[in-house]
Amino acid sequence: MSRAKRFLCVLALGLVTGCASSGDVTNPLVRKTSWYSFLNGDDLRASCMAGAPDRMRLVFNAVYSEQVRVYDVARPDSAKGATLSAQVFGEGDLLELRHVTGVDSLLDPWRGRKAVTELTADQWATLLATLRQDGLDQPPPQGMELDSTDFYWVATGCLGGKTVFNAWQRRSPRYEALKVDDLLFAWDATGVPVARWQAVQRGSFEAMRREQFRFALRVGPTGLIDGPALGGLGQGF
Numbered sequence: 001m002s003r004a005k006r007f008l009c010v011l012a013l014g015l016v017t018g019c020a021s022s023g024d025v026t027n028p029l030v031r032k033t034s035w036y037s038f039l040n041g042d043d044l045r046a047s048c049m050a051g052a053p054d055r056m057r058l059v060f061n062a063v064y065s066e067q068v069r070v071y072d073v074a075r076p077d078s079a080k081g082a083t084l085s086a087q088v089f090g091e092g093d094l095l096e097l098r099h100v101t102g103v104d105s106l107l108d109p110w111r112g113r114k115a116v117t118e119l120t121a122d123q124w125a126t127l128l129a130t131l132r133q134d135g136l137d138q139p140p141p142q143g144m145e146l147d148s149t150d151f152y153w154v155a156t157g158c159l160g161g162k163t164v165f166n167a168w169q170r171r172s173p174r175y176e177a178l179k180v181d182d183l184l185f186a187w188d189a190t191g192v193p194v195a196r197w198q199a200v201q202r203g204s205f206e207a208m209r210r211e212q213f214r215f216a217l218r219v220g221p222t223g224l225i226d227g228p229a230l231g232g233l234g235q236g237f
Contacts, residue, residue, distance in 0.1 A: 025070065025087070036217065040224040041156025041165070048158035054078065056127070056157035056164075058184060062195035064148035065213035066090055069194070071184050073157075075124055082124040084117045086184075088192040115189035123187075130180045131155065140166045141174070144219040149211070151197055153178065156223070167219050170197065 025038050037043070041057050053076045060069040067090045075082035089112035119127070136155060144167060146152045151170040158164070168175040185194050218226040 048163045050161040059154045061152050067195040081120045086188045087114045088190045113190045117189050140219050146217040148215045165223050
């Protein structure tokens with residue numbers, strides 16, 4: 001069987017089994033089928049109850065088809081620090097297919113990069129204080145549209161046994177005042193440079209690519225209330 005045919009077989013298998021996966025968005029096939037649920041923190045919400053360990057998920061959408069940074073912070077022991085798992089996804093590097101050694105590595109160009117950093121108790125406290133300063137505990141901006149072709153942050157978590165949620169969109173005063181981004185970027189050990197906003201010329205290849213993978217989500221009172229629109233989430237990475 002040729003490499004191309006093997007790759008198509010793996011894609012087909014992944015699309016069938018992705019919805020029943022554990023939600024590991026490192027797998028690009030699972031990412032396509034469960035991104036909305038992951039971004040909304042459905043898995044965190046399901047386990048959030050009295051006595052549940054504190055956990056936060058912060059996602060930076062820096063144009064979905066170009067760069068997404070995910071920061072999962074877990075604190076299983078309230079007397080200790082926390083573990084920060086950073087993942088960065090973007091355009092797949094097809095040149096990496098030259099290094100494929102088996103079926104398991106066929107999706108490597110789209111898995112992104114991951115790094116784990118141990119935070120002290122003081123750093124965890126700083127993270128929470130910064131998030132609250134940025135408005136985590138304030139009512140989310142209901143009705144705000146999160147466009148995949150733009151920049152935005154979404155925060156979901158379980159703190160003190162209660163679900164927390166908020167979102168910040170570029171071009172808003174709340175977004176411009178954010179402090180947690182610099183904090184997370186400083187702790188990020190992936191080595192991937194942070195994307196900076198760049199406008200693209202209408203009709204250019206970059207603009208057409210952004211439109212091809214475009215979708216939108218809407219902010220509700222306690223979470224995301226609309227599924228992907230304006231395009232197909234399954235077309236993305």
